[in-house]
Amino acid sequence: MQLYARPLQRLIDALERLPGIGPKSAQRLALHLLRAPADKAEELARAILDARTAVHQCEACFNLSETARCPICDDSSREHTLLTVVADVRDLMALENAGDYRGAYHVLDGLISPMDGIGPENLHVRELLARLEDGTVREVVLATNPTVEGDATALYLARLIKPLGITVTRIALGLPVGGDLDYADQMTILRAMEGRTTM
Amino acid sequence: MELRRLQLTHYRNYPALDLAVGAGLHVFSGANAQGKTNLLEAVYLTAVGKSPRTSQEGELIAWDAELARVTAEYASARRGAITVEVALGRRGAGGTSAQKRIRVNDTARGQAELAGVAPVVLFLVDDLEIIRGEPARRRAFLDTDLSAMSRTYGWALRQYTRVVEQRNRLLKGMRDGEADPAELEPWNAQLVSFGARVLEVRARFVADLNAVSGETYAGLTASAQAMTITYRCDWGDPEAEETTRDAFTARLDAAVREMAGEELRRGSSLVGPHRDDLTILVDGKDVRQFGSQGEQRTAALALRVSEFSLLQRLFAEPPILLLDDILSELDRTRRAALLAHLAPLAQVILTTTDVDALGLPPHTDVHLYHVADGTVAPLTA
Ligand SMILES: Nc1ncnc2c1ncn2[C@@H]1O[C@H](COP(=O)(O)OP(=O)(O)OP(=O)(O)O)[C@@H](O)[C@H]1O
Ligand SMILES: [Mg+2]
Ligand SMILES: [Zn+2]
Numbered sequence: 001m002q003l004y005a006r007p008l009q010r011l012i013d014a015l016e017r018l019p020g021i022g023p024k025s026a027q028r029l030a031l032h033l034l035r036a037p038a039d040k041a042e043e044l045a046r047a048i049l050d051a052r053t054a055v056h057q058c059e060a061c062f063n064l065s066e067t068a069r070c071p072i073c074d075d076s077s078r079e080h081t082l083l084t085v086v087a088d089v090r091d092l093m094a095l096e097n098a099g100d101y102r103g104a105y106h107v108l109d110g111l112i113s114p115m116d117g118i119g120p121e122n123l124h125v126r127e128l129l130a131r132l133e134d135g136t137v138r139e140v141v142l143a144t145n146p147t148v149e150g151d152a153t154a155l156y157l158a159r160l161i162k163p164l165g166i167t168v169t170r171i172a173l174g175l176p177v178g179g180d181l182d183y184a185d186q187m188t189i190l191r192a193m194e195g196r197t198t199m
Numbered sequence: 200m201e202l203r204r205l206q207l208t209h210y211r212n213y214p215a216l217d218l219a220v221g222a223g224l225h226v227f228s229g230a231n232a233q234g235k236t237n238l239l240e241a242v243y244l245t246a247v248g249k250s251p252r253t254s255q256e257g258e259l260i261a262w263d264a265e266l267a268r269v270t271a272e273y274a275s276a277r278r279g280a281i282t283v284e285v286a287l288g289r290r291g292a293g294g295t296s297a298q299k300r301i302r303v304n305d306t307a308r309g310q311a312e313l314a315g316v317a318p319v320v321l322f323l324v325d326d327l328e329i330i331r332g333e334p335a336r337r338r339a340f341l342d343t344d345l346s347a348m349s350r351t352y353g354w355a356l357r358q359y360t361r362v363v364e365q366r367n368r369l370l371k372g373m374r375d376g377e378a379d380p381a382e383l384e385p386w387n388a389q390l391v392s393f394g395a396r397v398l399e400v401r402a403r404f405v406a407d408l409n410a411v412s413g414e415t416y417a418g419l420t421a422s423a424q425a426m427t428i429t430y431r432c433d434w435g436d437p438e439a440e441e442t443t444r445d446a447f448t449a450r451l452d453a454a455v456r457e458m459a460g461e462e463l464r465r466g467s468s469l470v471g472p473h474r475d476d477l478t479i480l481v482d483g484k485d486v487r488q489f490g491s492q493g494e495q496r497t498a499a500l501a502l503r504v505s506e507f508s509l510l511q512r513l514f515a516e517p518p519i520l521l522l523d524d525i526l527s528e529l530d531r532t533r534r535a536a537l538l539a540h541l542a543p544l545a546q547v548i549l550t551t552t553d554v555d556a557l558g559l560p561p562h563t564d565v566h567l568y569h570v571a572d573g574t575v576a577p578l579t580a
Contacts, residue, residue: 115364119382156382
């Protein structure tokens with residue numbers, strides 16, 4: 001039995017494949033798009049296509065960018081001696097939205113996870129080491145999540161970077177993404193206590 | 200700690216139940232398959248956040264329903280009234296998995312946050328396997344107990360387990376020439392740090408358990424026989440005795456280095472708490488190998504009673520005792536001795552198929568109930 005007109009069904013199916021969208025939301029969005037003025041739907045379709053063609057990875061830091069190098073890498077008012085390593089662009093955005101940070105970034109595009117077949121060679125590690133060669137960067141901040149994969153990636157990078165004479169620091173983000181939200185508060189406090197430094 | 204009221208809606212074979220209970224000894228009797236164990240399971244669910252019988256939580260929802268709800272009202276001497284509500288919604292039609300929502304005093308909580316909210320000790324017929332079964336069964340005994348007592352233990356254990364899984368996968372990859380040995384170091388470091396956390400807590404627990412178990416066993420058997428429990432690691436320095444986190448860190452670290460070649464050959468992690476075991480001695484003899492059925496049964500009971508004493512100390516009030524049909528395997532004197540020992544200590548909720556065979560202790564606050572086909576009727580004693 002066919003429940004919806006074929007093109008509508010195709011739209012619902014496509015929406016449902018998006019992260020965080022279940023069957024009910026997909027149906028609601030599809031019906032909304034059908035009822036909205038035609039130019040609204042066209043605008044959305046064009047926005048998706050334009051973003052796909054115009055946005056690619058920054059050749060230096062792997063942030064998403066319209067230009068070959070992203071605005072952060074090209075901003076000479078930022079401190080390029082300070083480099084923060086993150087797992088993905090969402091983490092970069094989170095740090096940027098927080099507002100205080102004025103250094104540069106390097107996006108790994110994932111974390112080391114043998115179970116998922118992801119080793120250092122699948123991440124932008126080689127490119128990171130190449131960036132550190134010219135001596136501009138004096139401190140690398142490892143800002144991967146405090147999960148076992150995030151910690152493994154940070155430990156792996158620290159071992160590679162320290163011998164270069166660059167300061168390596170580690171920050172623990174508040175909530176472990178994909179970690180146990182249940183434990184977050186107490187664990188965050190516990191880790192903060194254990195990671196305390198002398199003044 | 201006391202259970203005051205239990206309400207079930209579409210839970211297992213209970214369409215609806217509203218049961219008021221008070222202090223004392225509560226005996227739920229009935230024929231097989233009427234819902235006695237289901238009742239204890241429901242109490243345990245509100246206390247620990249999961250079923251002791253299944254991890255497929257859809258099984259807890261009545262077959263003809265989509266949503267089950269269990270509400271338990273507890274009275275704590277220290278913390279006053281506590282209401283725990285667990286709601287389970289079936290995922291997909293006829294599914295065996297469920298979505299779970301836990302509320303404590305009307306505030307949403309995660310399962311791990313229930314640790315210590317309503318301490319209970321559950322005695323099961325299956326406890327015999329802790330004594331007789333594989334090492335994994337004894338590790339599960341430690342891990343279940345410790346996770347219910349401490350949120351940090353549950354967290355460390357999960358991290359550790361994940362590290363071992365990742366590390367095993369990497370070791371296999373290295374053995375097959377797919378991965379670079381330099382990738383192992385971060386997993387070694389985490390195996391050592393989380394492993395030492397797990398070991399430290401387990402060792403302390405076993406020491407505490409030991410401090411009470413000798414006396415407990417002697418008490419249960421009315422003999423001078425003592426039970427001792429030792430935590431056993433078959434890796435690393437066999438002479439090592441110190442049980443601080445630092446000592447375990449050093450021992451793990453050395454063992455990981457020493458075993459590197461063998462681990463690579465086998466493609467598996469051979470060092471750490473996931474390999475450990477408990478040895479339980481009665482009168483100096485390993486009860487797993489040499490104990491009679493009765494001795495093994497008594498050792499299992501002694502473990503649970505010791506657990507009760509520990510929890511009582513930890514939470515500064517007696518936990519609730521839940522006994523599922525465990526008395527039938529004891530002879531009449533031991534049965535009477537056990538009940539006489541436990542009844543004055545705490546609220547006791549027990550199930551049996553044969554109430555006359557219990558040998559109920561006189562002068563105690565005893566309440567009898569009859570369980571039939573998902574209904575409970577109070578009996579006059
Ligand atoms: N999801 C469910 N919906 C309806 N009934 C269920 C469900 N799960 C189990 N049952 C029924 O509950 C009954 C088992 O209850 P329970 O295990 O509490 O028995 P019991 O009284 O402890 O019996 P025994 O003396 O044999 O241990 C069985 O008849 C089983 O079919
Ligand atoms: Mg039963
Ligand atoms: Zn860039």
